[in-house]
Amino acid sequence: MxxxxxxxxxxxxxxxxxxxxxxxxxxxxxCDGSHRTETENKRSVKFQSDNAKDVMLCMCKHTKNPPYCDGSHNQFE
Structure with a gap:
């Protein structure tokens, strides 16, 4: 995390x-590609948008809606 x-x-x-x-x-x-040497079961998640906007990206890695934060981090507080 x-x-x-x-x-x-x-x-x-x-x-x-x-x-x-x-x-x-x-x-x-x-992503910087580190998963290629650290672990074999993880991959980057590609995303894009049709318009400029601010998004909240998940940092705890437990989101059910990758790459966006869904509040899953609250279970760890």
Whole structure:
């Protein structure tokens, strides 16, 4: 678990982002490919938007709606 709090990220239209699902990335919450050497059962989650907006990305890695925070971190507080 990287953090118990979500990360606010401004995303731009048409840009493909890769959310880190393993917690090993040095560029959290975005993937840097660390899962390729640290674990075999994790992959990045690609996402994009049609418009510019702020999103809340999950940092605890327990969301049921990856990559977005769904409040799952509250179970750990």
């Amino acid at each position: 990287s953090s118990k709090q979500p990360y606010k990220l401004h995303i731009e239209p048409g840009v493909v982002y890769s959310w880190c699902s393993c917690g090993f990335s040095a560029t959290e919450p975005l």
